[in-house]
Amino acid sequence: MKKWGCVFLAAVWMGIFLTGPGWAQTRQITIALGSEPTTLDPQIREDGGERAVNDNIYDTVLTRTPEGDLIPSLAAQMPELVASDTWEVTLRPGITFHNGEPMTADAVVYSIQRVIDPDFNSEQISFFSTIKAARATGDLTLHVITDGPDPILPSRLYWLKVVPPVHSKDPGFAENPVGTGPYRFVTWQRGQHIDLVRNDDYWGDAPQIMAVRYRFIEEPGTRLAGLMAGEFDLITNLLPEFTSHVPKSVNVLGLEHPIVILNADSGITKDPQVRQALNLAVNKMALANGLFEGYAQVAQGQLLSPSFFGYNDQVTAYPYDPDRAKKLIEAAGVKGQTIELIGTSGRWLKDRDLVEAVAGYWEQAGLKVNVRIFEFNEYLNRLFDRKTRADAIFVVSSNELLDADKSFSAYYKSGGVGASNTDATLASLIDAARSETDEQKRESLYHQAVKRAYDQAYFVWLLNIEDIYGLSQRLDWPGRVDARLLVQEMTCQ
Amino acid sequence: MGRFIYRRLIHGLIVILGVTVIVFVVTRMVGDPVQVMLPLESTPEQRAAFEKKLGLDRPIPIQFVEFMGNMARLDFGDSLWQKRPAMEIVFEKLPMTILLTAVGIGFACVLAIPLGIIAALRPGGVVDRVTVFGSLLGLSVPQFWLGLLFIVVFAVQFKILPTSGAGTPTHIILPALTMGLPTLARLVMLVRSSMIDELNRQYVKTSFAKGLPFVRVVGLHALRNAGLPIMTLVGWEVIRSLAGYSVVVETVFAWPGIGLTAIQAIEREDLILIQAIVFTAAVCVVVINIAMDFIYKLIDPRLKLT
Numbered sequence: 001m002k003k004w005g006c007v008f009l010a011a012v013w014m015g016i017f018l019t020g021p022g023w024a025q026t027r028q029i030t031i032a033l034g035s036e037p038t039t040l041d042p043q044i045r046e047d048g049g050e051r052a053v054n055d056n057i058y059d060t061v062l063t064r065t066p067e068g069d070l071i072p073s074l075a076a077q078m079p080e081l082v083a084s085d086t087w088e089v090t091l092r093p094g095i096t097f098h099n100g101e102p103m104t105a106d107a108v109v110y111s112i113q114r115v116i117d118p119d120f121n122s123e124q125i126s127f128f129s130t131i132k133a134a135r136a137t138g139d140l141t142l143h144v145i146t147d148g149p150d151p152i153l154p155s156r157l158y159w160l161k162v163v164p165p166v167h168s169k170d171p172g173f174a175e176n177p178v179g180t181g182p183y184r185f186v187t188w189q190r191g192q193h194i195d196l197v198r199n200d201d202y203w204g205d206a207p208q209i210m211a212v213r214y215r216f217i218e219e220p221g222t223r224l225a226g227l228m229a230g231e232f233d234l235i236t237n238l239l240p241e242f243t244s245h246v247p248k249s250v251n252v253l254g255l256e257h258p259i260v261i262l263n264a265d266s267g268i269t270k271d272p273q274v275r276q277a278l279n280l281a282v283n284k285m286a287l288a289n290g291l292f293e294g295y296a297q298v299a300q301g302q303l304l305s306p307s308f309f310g311y312n313d314q315v316t317a318y319p320y321d322p323d324r325a326k327k328l329i330e331a332a333g334v335k336g337q338t339i340e341l342i343g344t345s346g347r348w349l350k351d352r353d354l355v356e357a358v359a360g361y362w363e364q365a366g367l368k369v370n371v372r373i374f375e376f377n378e379y380l381n382r383l384f385d386r387k388t389r390a391d392a393i394f395v396v397s398s399n400e401l402l403d404a405d406k407s408f409s410a411y412y413k414s415g416g417v418g419a420s421n422t423d424a425t426l427a428s429l430i431d432a433a434r435s436e437t438d439e440q441k442r443e444s445l446y447h448q449a450v451k452r453a454y455d456q457a458y459f460v461w462l463l464n465i466e467d468i469y470g471l472s473q474r475l476d477w478p479g480r481v482d483a484r485l486l487v488q489e490m491t492c493q
Numbered sequence: 494m495g496r497f498i499y500r501r502l503i504h505g506l507i508v509i510l511g512v513t514v515i516v517f518v519v520t521r522m523v524g525d526p527v528q529v530m531l532p533l534e535s536t537p538e539q540r541a542a543f544e545k546k547l548g549l550d551r552p553i554p555i556q557f558v559e560f561m562g563n564m565a566r567l568d569f570g571d572s573l574w575q576k577r578p579a580m581e582i583v584f585e586k587l588p589m590t591i592l593l594t595a596v597g598i599g600f601a602c603v604l605a606i607p608l609g610i611i612a613a614l615r616p617g618g619v620v621d622r623v624t625v626f627g628s629l630l631g632l633s634v635p636q637f638w639l640g641l642l643f644i645v646v647f648a649v650q651f652k653i654l655p656t657s658g659a660g661t662p663t664h665i666i667l668p669a670l671t672m673g674l675p676t677l678a679r680l681v682m683l684v685r686s687s688m689i690d691e692l693n694r695q696y697v698k699t700s701f702a703k704g705l706p707f708v709r710v711v712g713l714h715a716l717r718n719a720g721l722p723i724m725t726l727v728g729w730e731v732i733r734s735l736a737g738y739s740v741v742v743e744t745v746f747a748w749p750g751i752g753l754t755a756i757q758a759i760e761r762e763d764l765i766l767i768q769a770i771v772f773t774a775a776v777c778v779v780v781i782n783i784a785m786d787f788i789y790k791l792i793d794p795r796l797k798l799t
Contacts, residue, residue, distance in 0.1 A: 035757075038575045045576070121546060126535060174576075190585060191749025192660050217657055217747040218757070221641060226656040229648045377762065380528040384537075417536065 028211040029233040029475060029492055031485065032223045036216035040188065041174035042161035043115045046123045052236075052485045053194055053214055057098075058161035058179035061089060061108060062154055066489065068307030068402055068481040070154055074103065074162055074180065076140075081437055084149045085132075089157070091140040095203045097164040098185075099178045105136035110165040112144065127159045127401065149435040151442050155309070155401045182207045182488040191216070196487075207488035227470045233492065234477065236485070237349075238470040240293035246470040251295050252479035254467035257303050258354055258396045260341070260460040261411065264421040267391045268334045268367075275457035277328035278339075278392070279318035281365035282358055286320075288463055291350050291357065295468050299461040301454040303397055303407045307481045310404025310433075310446030315454050317461065325365040338368040343394040344379035349465065355394045358460065389420055392460075402482060404446045405434055412453050421458050501786065505779035512775040513768070517560055520764035521553060526573055547573065560768075569769040574761045579769035582754065587773060589659060590750035593742070594734040596665055597672030602727060605677050609684025610711060616689055624681055631678030640671040640745035657747035668746040672739065676730045683726050687719035694718075720792045728785040735777040 037050040042058050063073035072078060074095065079087040095103040112134040115122050122128075130150040136142045146153060167178045177185045182204065183196035194214040198207055215232065217223045223235040224242050235246075243249040262269040262278060269275055288296040301318060304311045329335050339362060343355035352373060359369040372390075374382060383393055395418060399407045411418040414427040426449055433445035453459070467483050477490040527544045535543075544550050548559075563569065569579040612624040647667060648656040655664050691697060692715055700710040740752035747753070751770060758766040 123531070126539060189660070191589070192658055215658055215747070218753070219744050219747065222644065222657045222745060222747055225641075225644045225649050229644075229652055229656050231648075231656055377525055377528060380525075384528070 027209050027492055028213070029209055029487070029490065030213045030215060030231060031487075032215045032217045032226055032232040032235045034216075034218055034220075034223070034237055036191065037194070039174040040177040040185065040194075041163075041168075042177065042179070043111070043120070043122050043124060043163060044174070049216065053196070054161060054177065054179075055181075055484050056183040056196060056212070056487050057177050057181045057185055058163070059095075059181050061091075061157040061160050061162065064158060064402070064480075064482050064484075066478060066480040070158060074108070075157070079144070079154055079157065082143070084437065085146050087144045087146070087153050088137070089142050089144060091142075092203065093140055095180050096201070097167070097178050097180050098199060099164060099167050101164040101166055101178075103162060103164075103180050104139050105142040107165050108160075108162055109134045109136050109142050110168075111160060111162045114163065114168070115160065124159070127156055131156065149437050151433075151435070151437045151439070152401065152403050152405050155403045159401065183212065186211075205488070208491045209487055212487050224470065227472060230472065232470075233472040233475040234485070234490075235470040236467075238468040239349075240295040240468060242470070243293070243295070243468060247473040248471040248475070250469045250471060250477060250479040251466040252481055252483075253297060253305055253307070254465050254481075254483055255305070255398045255400060255402075256348070256396050256465045257299055257305075257398075257407075258348065258351070258394065258462045258465065259299070259303060259411075260358060260462065261393045261395060261418055261420050262458060262460065263389050263391050264423070264456065264458055266389065268332075268337050268339060269391045271332045271334070272456055273328045273332040274334055276318070277325040277332070277365060278362060279457050279460050280321045280328070281325035282361045282460055282462070283320040283322075284317060284462055287354065287357055291353050292463070292465065295466040296463040297466070299464050301461050302450045303399075303411060303459070303461065304404055304450070305464050305481070308399065308402050308404060310408070310443060310450070312447040312450040314447070315450050318457070322361075322364060329366045335366045336368065338370050339391045340370045340372060341392045341394065342372050342374065342379065342382050342390045344376050345373050347376050347379075348396040351394065351396065354462065358394070358462070384417060393418075393420075396465075400482070404449070405430075408446070408449060409434070412449060412458070421456070423452070423456065423458070426452050426456075426458075497786075498783075501783050505783065508779055509772065509775045513564060513772050516768050516771045517557060520767055521556070526762040526764055564772070569772070570765045572758070572763055572766040572769075574758065574763040574766060579766045580773075582766060583751065583769050583773050586749060586751040586754045589748065590735060590739050590743070590752060593665065593668055593672060593739060593748055593750055594731055596669040597742075598676055598727060598730050598734070599673075600669055601673040601677035601680055601730075605680035606684055606716075606723070609681045610688055610716065612681070612685045613688035613692060614711075621685070624685065628678040628681045631674050634674075636671060636675060636741045637745055639674060640667070640742060643667045643671060644745070657745075659749055668742050668748050671745070672734070672742045679730075680723070680726060684719070684723055687722050688715060691715040691719045717792065721789060724785065724788055724792060728781060728788075732778050732781050735781070736774045 033049050033052050035049040037053050038047055039045055039050060040054060042054040059074045061073060061075050062070050064070055074091055076090045076092045079089045082088045089108065091105060091108065097103060112131060114120055115124060116128050116131050130146045131144060132147045133145045134142055144153060162180065164178050167173060175188060182199050182202045184199045186195040186197050188194045195211065197211045217226060220237060220239055224245065226232040227235045227246055238246065238249060262275045264270060264275065284298040288294065288298055298317045301315045302312060341355060341359055343351060345352040355371060355373065359371045362369050382390055383395060397407055397411060408430045410416045412426055413419055413430045414422045414424065429445050429449040429452065433442050436442040436445060467479065469479060471477060474493040475490060480486065527540050527549065531540055531543055548556065567580055571577055572579045572582055575582060608624055612621040615621055644656050644667065647654040654667055658664055697710060697715055700714060737752055737755060739750055740756050742748065743750045743753035744756060755770045758770060
C-alpha cells in the first residue's frame with residue numbers, strides 16, 4: 001500500500017512539473033491570439049494572426065508611434081516627393097536580415113515588386129494598388145512610382161514589410177520567416193505555438209523581453225481562463241464584461257467604427273430630415289456604457305478616430321434629442337412608417353445587440369422598424385446590392401491605414417462598395433483629396449467631406465470601439481492605436 | 494468472408510461517393526467564399542479576379558468533373574484559408590482527434606465496464622443507485638459547461654493542469670475527461686442493463702449451481718454475451734467523435750484536432766477544406782463500421798456475416 005502511495009505522489013508531482021509555468025519564466029512571455037497565422041510570409045495574406053506575429057519579425061519602411069503618427073523605420077527619413085508621381089525613399093545604413101542578407105534599396109524594390117506582382121496574388125494588393133513600379137537609385141535610395149499623384153503612399157509604406165530577396169524565394173519561406181525585426185523566428189508547431197527570440201543584432205533599441213510564445217485560442221472564455229491561470233501574459237479581444245476579472249487590462253481606442261448606412265437615394269431615408277432624426281434618436285452614450293461597459297466612445301459624426309488623417313475636430317456627434325427626432329419624423333410625414341434595418345450576428349463584437357438597440361430607439365422616435373438579421377454571406381449580398389438597396393444597413397468599418405481615403409472611398413463616395421448616396425460634390429471632394437499632394441490642402445478637403453456627410457446625415461455614426469487586452473500582473477504595455485502587438489514595446493518583471 | 498469484405502467495401506465506396514457529391518453541391522449552394530475572404534471594402538474588380546483565381550467562375554458541371562478527378566487522387570486542392578493542400582491539413586489534425594477520442598473513450602470503457610457490472614450485481618443497492626444517479630447527471634450536463642468547469646477548477650483554481658492546447662501528456666487530461674464522461678455515463682447504463690439481463694438467464698444460474706468460479710461466470714460468460722450492445726455503443730461513440738462530435742471539446746480546450754478545424758473552415762467558407770474534412774470523416778465512418786462487423790464476429794462467432 002505504501003508503495004502505491006509513493007507511486008501516486010510521484011505521479012502528482014510529475015503532473016505538476018509537466019504542467020508548470022515552463023515557458024512563463026523571467027522575460028519570456030506568452031501571448032494568446034484568437035487565430036493561428038495561416039502563413040508567415042508577410043506579403044501574402046491579410047489576417048490578424050499572421051500580422052500579430054510578423055509585426056515582430058519584420059520591419060516596415062515607415063512605422064507609427066503608439067499614438068499613430070507616421071515615423072521612419074527602415075527609412076532614414078520620411079519619403080520625399082520628387083515628382084508628382086515619384087517618391088524618394090532613403091534607407092538606414094548597416095541593417096541586415098536575420099540570415100545575414102543586407103537590407104538595401106534592392107531589397108525594398110524587390111519587396112515592392114513582389115507584393116504588386118499580379119502572379120503573386122497577394123491579398124494585400126488593395127494597400128498597394130496605386131504603386132506602379134519601384135527602382136533603386138543607389139545602395140540606400142530608391143524611387144517609388146505611383147499611378148498618378150498618391151499622397152497616401154507614406155501610409156502604404158507603413159504597411160510594407162521588407163522581405164529578404166534571396167531567402168524569400170525559398171519554397172519554405174512561409175514557414176521559416178526571416179526579417180530585420182527585433183525578434184527572430186524559432187519554431188512553429190502548427191496548431192500549438194510559435195516561438196520567437198530576441199534579435200540581439202537588432203538595429204534599433206534592444207527589446208527588454210527575451211522570448212515570446214504565441215498560442216492560438218479561438219474561444220474567448222478559454223483565453224480568459226489561461227490568463228487567470230497564469231499561462232498567458234497577454235490576451236487579445238478581452239470582452240468588456242471580463243475586465244474586472246483579469247489581473248490587468250489595457251484599453252485603447254481602436255480602428256473599428258460601427259455605423260448605420262442610410263439610403264439617401266430612395267425610401268423614407270431619402271429625406272435629410274429623416275436621416276437627421278435617425279441620428280438624433282439614438283443615445284450613443286448609453287450604447288457605449290451599456291453594451292460596451294464604457295469601452296467605446298461616441299463617434300464624432302465621422303468614420304474616423306482622432307488619430308486618423310482627415311479627422312475633423314470641428315464636427316461633433318449628433319446629440320441625443322428624442323423630442324426633436326420625433327418632431328422631424330412628424331414634419332417629414334413618415335410617422336408610423338416602416339424602415340428596414342439590416343444586420344448580421346456574430347461577425348463583430350455585439351453586432352446584433354447594437355442593431356436591436358438602434359431599432360428600439362428608432363421605434364421610440366415614431367417609426368416601425370423591420371430588423372432583418374442575416375447570415376454573414378447573405379448579409380454581404382444585401383450590403384453589396386446596388387439595385388434594391390435597403391433603407392438602413394449596419395456595418396462595422398475598420399481602417400488599418402489610419403487615413404480617410406480608404407473609409408471614404410468605400411462608404412462616403414458615390415459608387416463605393418458601402419455607399420448609399422449619389423452626392424457628386426462629396427465624391428469630387430474625395431477624388432480631389434486622393435490626388436492632392438499638399439498635405440494641408442488634402443486635410444482641408446477631408447474636413448469639407450466630413451462636414452458635408454455630417455450635414456446630410458448619410459450615416460448614423462454610432463461608436464468608436466476600444467480594443468481591450470488582458471495582461472498578466474508581470475507584463476506592462478500601454479497599447480497602440482493601430483492595434484499592432486509590438487513585443488519590443490512591452491516589458492515584464 | 495471474402496464476399497462479405499467485397500460487398501462492404503463496395504457499399505462503403507458508394508457511401509463515400511454519395512457524401513462527397515452532396516458536400517460538393519451544398520458547398521456551392523450556400524455562401525460565396527469570395528465575399529467572405531476578401532475585405533469588406535474590396536472592389537468588384539478585385540472580387541471578380543479572386544473568383545477567377547479560385548475557378549469559381551466556371552460552370553458547375555466543369556467544376557464537378559474536375560473535382561471528382563482530383564478526388565480520385567486524394568487531391569482536393571489548396572485550402573482557401575490556409576493556402577496549403579487541404580489533405581495535408583487533414584492528415585495533420587486527424588491524429589490529434591484520434592488520440593483524444595482514444596484516450597477519452599478508453600477512459601470511459603475502463604471505468605464503465607467494472608462499474609456497470611458491480612451495479613448490475615445488486616440492482617437497487619447503494620452502488621447501483623449511486624451509479625444510476627451519476628450516469629443521469631453525466632448525461633444531463635452539457636459538455637461545453639463541463640469543460641469550462643474543469644478549466645475553472647483544475648487549471649484556474651488549483652493550477653495543476655493546463656487550460657488549453659496540446660504538447661505534453663497533461664494537456665490531454667481535461668479534454669479527454671470532458672470527452673469521456675458523457676460516454677462513461679451512457680456506457681455504464683448500458684453495461685448495467687445488459688448485465689442484469691444476462692445474470693438473470695438460466696445458463697448463469699446453472700453455472701453458479703455447478704460451482705463455477707464467480708469471476709469466470711460473470712467476467713467471461715455473462716460479459717461476453719452482453720458484449721455486442723456494448724461494442725455497438727463504443728463504436729458509435731468513436732464514429733460520432735471522428736465525424737465531428739469532438740468539436741465542442743476541441744473548441745473549449747483549443748485542442749488542434751479535426752473538429753475545431755472543421756468549424757474554422759466552415760466559418761471561413763473554405764469549401765475546399767470542408768470537402769476534404771467531410772470526405773475523411775466519411776472514410777473513417779465506413780472503416781469503423783466494417784471494423785465493428787469484424788469485432789462482432791470475434792465476440793460472437795455464431796453471427797453470420799452477410
